[in-house]
Amino acid sequence: MNAFFNGEIFKDSLWLLVQQLPIVIEVLVLGLICAWTWGLILSLIRLSRFRPLRYLAGAYIDVFRGLPLLLLFIFIYYGLPHAGIKLNELTSGVLGLTLCYGAYSAEIFRAGIQAIPKGQTEAARSLGMTGGQAMRYVILPQAVKLVVPPLTNEFIAMIKDTALMSVISVPELLFTAKEKMGVVANSTPLTVAALIYLAFTIPLIRIAAMMENRRRKSKPGGKPPSGITPEAEKKLFDSDIAGQVPKGGEGW
């Protein structure tokens, strides 16, 4: 027991790790903003009417969903310098998160956009809005509301994946805990790191579950207010929304 929970080392490590939190949060916030922006752009390209761009975005999404994030981090930090591109630890971390999670977010955004009934676009276009205006003022505001729960789940995964950055020397929780572990020859720092991760992830898991429940209760057997079909919703909330090719001619 003492090997995992030593009171003195616990206090030391807690202080040490809490000091690293700003870096973790910085990487996370930057990663989140970049990944979601990139994901939204990718999803719009994937739904656009320009076929070559659509395929390109689709290929990107497939490739980056299929690669281990750990490999990406190592490639960016240790591989790219061979091509003369040297990025610091934090930039590499944020870039890795963006490339990988952008692909996941793109699929979530696409499912959300496609879950909005076609009549919404038609109503907007019939009022003289351009495709872009319809997307911006009518479709996206509704789609974003729909994708909050799946994006929350993605955020949880991202928090855990910051631990992978320990291999590229980002002084995040795992990296710092491991170093401390070597110094004190005791596993307590790992326990502390674990508790800090949980302090972040468990509330988010609860929030995601609450949103999910409220969504279910809000329509007891009735039709959803905006006419989103159950199939579309199922598609959206399935844990794996992969591999669905956009229907042809869905351009806007």
Next chain:
Amino acid sequence: MSSKFKDDVSPLPAVPGTNTMIELVNVHKSFGHLDVLQGINLTVTKGEVVVVIGPSGSGKSTMLRCINGLEPIQKGKVIIEGEDLHGPRTDPNKIRQRIGMVFQSFNLFPHKNALQNVMMAPMKVQRKSRAEAERIARDLLDQVGLADKAQALPEELSGGQQQRVAIARALAMKPDMMLFDEVTSALDPELVAEVLGVMQSLAESGMTMVVVTHEMGFAREVGSRLIFMDGGVVVEEGDPREMIASPKEPRTQKFLSMVL
């Protein structure tokens, strides 16, 4: 019934010297191998209320959607106030601003309240100020009898109320003509009258309208011309009362005998 909509109708036809608002010339439309429209010719002049009837699958809704370009066509021409909708220099978005459309399923924007639904297009498309858009929107909600529902979300409104908001939303762009696509078909029977009432006073104000409907009473009372479609073509057209009383074509006779 005196019209409540007088102010909203532009006094002059957009093309000087002509009163033709909509002209369909030999319009063909197919979905894959299914030919939905097989050569539609139709001319609608200013102030006309053209009522389109026909069995389901006859292409009447598709024809309506071709008029404002929601559906691309394979052959033929759609000419709106003298402008070819599919012309190389035509901006269809500009033309759609002059054509209001109301849908069977309302299609109100669920994330916006009634007032915001009506205000959106004037603000975002016509770049009107918020104050100006709100003035227009409140005025129109008042005209459709929903001044007290301005803050209500679509889900809080009955079907009839939603449809009246949808009419107000289309009118907010001050269109030259209005298209109605089976706008009462999704309504409970007791809510149909309130929507038809709004449409009738709109017609009396001089609005050019194309109305796809199953309401034969409306066709007879309000329509200035009746069109019967079947199998993607116009089978018969004429004065609504005469046509309903004594249809000439066998297919029209058969259809009318079933719906009347």
